[in-house]
Amino acid sequence: MRRSARIAALPSNATSTSTKPNRKRKAEKEQVIVPIKQLHFDGPFRQQNLPFRDSFINYITKSPSNAKAWQKLIQSCKYFFAKNEIFAIEKLCLTSDSKLKLSMNGFEKSFDFAKFPCKLWITDIFHVPFVAIRNKISSTIIPKIYRCDVKVLELLHQIISFDKFLFLSSNVEDIFLYETIVENENGSMVPLEKIVQILPKIKECWL
Incomplete structure (x- = not known):
């Protein structure tokens, strides 16, 4: 019997049974969630590419003049808190x-x-x-x-x-x-x- 005839003689769900485990494994892999690495406030920092001169950034870092503005600044980028x-x-x-x-x-x-x-x-x-x-x-x-x-x-x-x-x-x-x-x-x-x-x-x- 030809291969095409043997496939036609199989039940309608016979051709899909062999692929279900593969599909299940693939779906399980896609559902794996990689945990996000938590960055602590006192952890590593990197200076941002801010659109200001370094002298200006150093000035506002070392000489904050407003408490609310400083609090927002250190919340937005921990580089400032690490420096001061x-x-x-x-x-x-x-x-x-x-x-x-x-x-x-x-x-x-x-x-x-x-x-x-x-x-x-x-x-x-x-x-x-x-x-x-x-x-x-x-x-x-x-x-x-x-x-x-x-x-x-x-x-x-x-x-x-x-x-x-x-x-x-x-x-x-x-x-x-x-x-x-x-x-x-x-x-x-x-x-x-x-x-x-x-x-x-x-x-x-x-x-």
């Missing part, structure tokens, strides 16, 4: 277990400030409760702050120099000081009238 590790937040609070609680867009997270690698740019509130580290804000916390534009400043049980107090309070509208001493370079206490004088935006002052 500044993290903008709305609120910084010290907790009873000597940790930093950072708040941004309603999201809060606690960190051990001794192991926190970045510098902070605080925009709204800086709160040091009375249960936190006493008299150590100047030596432990302020060195980690890049810029402080807070409108609300609350310091309890602290001894702080006049220069560092000025650094924290340049934009303050509401200030609360409880058993907190602001000192001159010679160790003398800064009078209240001088403190109020350096707060041009102050609206409420609680002592």
Whole structure:
């Protein structure tokens, strides 16, 4: 019998049975999803081909002037954060277990400030409760702050120099000081009238 006659004599689905396994294997291969490699914020980075001169990119990287703009910049390209590790937040609070609680867009997270690698740019509130580290804000916390534009400043049980107090309070509208001493370079206490004088935006002052 000729080959064509033998094929014609087979059932209608006979010719397709031998190809089903191959088709199944092919479909399974097509359905395999290759996992995407996750890139972490502190992972490898590469400078982008931006339509600006390197001198301009270096300037905005090393001298950011607006917290919201800087936050969007580091979210769009981690090259900028890798070159200048500044993290903008709305609120910084010290907790009873000597940790930093950072708040941004309603999201809060606690960190051990001794192991926190970045510098902070605080925009709204800086709160040091009375249960936190006493008299150590100047030596432990302020060195980690890049810029402080807070409108609300609350310091309890602290001894702080006049220069560092000025650094924290340049934009303050509401200030609360409880058993907190602001000192001159010679160790003398800064009078209240001088403190109020350096707060041009102050609206409420609680002592």
